[in-house]
Amino acid sequence: MPSKTPSTTARTTLTLSSKNYSSWSLRGWLMCRFAGLPFDEVMLSPDDPDAKAEMLLLAPSMLVPCLRHEGATVWDTLAIGEYLHEVCPDAGLLPADRLARARCRAISGEMHSGFSSLRSALPMNLKGRFPGYKVWSRAATDIERVLQIWRDSLAAHGGPYLFGATPTLADAMYAPVVTRLQTYDVQITDPACAAYARTVLALPEMQEWTAAARAEPEAIDELEVEF
Template sequence: MTLRQGLLARGRRNSAAFTFVKDIGIMAQAVLTISSKNYGAWSLRGWLLARLAGLEFAEKVIPPDDADMRAEILLLSPSILVPSLEHNGIKVWDTLAIGEYLHEVNPKAGLLPSDMAARAHCRAICGEMHSGFSSMRSSMPLNIKAFFPKFRTWSRADADIRRIVDIWTDCLTRYGGPYLFGKNPCMADAMYAPVVSRFRTYDIPLDALCVGYCTSIWTLPAMQEWIAAAQEEPDDFDELDAEF
């Protein structure tokens, strides 16, 4: 069974029990600015972080002709002002900064592991995703609706893919899965969630351990909500063909 077949077969099932933390007193009056749900990898990361933290927020979606949205979609920078979070008078942008802020506001949500060594490990692989894998990201842009069977990757992207598989394998064997740092999804899972979608879109072969991890991410209720919204978006971005 390919990764795509496995995800489609279980796409509407949640592979693990998970309850969003709700703390209305702490997590109130928030607005998350995002871009396309089909193409916006960094927006997906920020949105998942907010959901995993139990944040109740309103979405502000930048229109397709906005320059910031196009910059994100064309992979010019992970640190532009999309996504950005406004919460209790504080504005935070950059996906890692949003994750760290949400952890400070609601540490009980478990965005970072409680163990110091695991927490350092989590931050390290989040940083690696944030600053690295540019060959994979540029040659395999996020496109949730698309599927390219037997896609031929190039050598630099292959090196990125191998490194990601090594990270996943190490975490899943060390912490026991089904998520990268154990039983519940955390910041690292939000950071690597767009990679799960990329591997599905571009038909990347994976071993059983990594296929199982991808299924755990794909079937998260929050991920399914994002995917459903992405499927409803129009195809408005001609520049993607040139960038791809």
């Protein structure tokens, strides 16, 4: 019988929007890197209406990032994380312990669906620095909840990441918050949380993403108006 093996292997791709502004793109990209899954980046044009809506927080649903791998198309960020856990189980995107795994999913889901005041008041902007930025009460409440999540997880699992020695799905979900706190000069007074923020920013993956973000051309003027 003739071989049914295809002559070429379909590439694995991850579709992204802006590296400077898109927190969801960063989350999905980090998940793929933490999982060790090789992929090619596909960048949406800044003029693409879907990309612009996503970066301006106007999209009714987030279709970026989008992972295409071996026939699967996965676009929700948490779904990407769960999919990567299935195809790369040894990477440790979710903790091995049942209780830790449940908590990892819970705090990742909380970031996925919550913290709307933090998102709108402190949008991701890796190029920006705003010393003395005024953080209003609702956003401050969101920030305190984030710090409590970090404190509890670090105390329970010993750090340096939220669930121990290696980064997980939860660290990918909270990494954009670390950049927001830096951008808007939010002082982290808790030593454990401050150390965690430094650890995340020092990740080679975060250094690589940040360098690419800073090299990104300014192309979305509306962001200056929107926020």
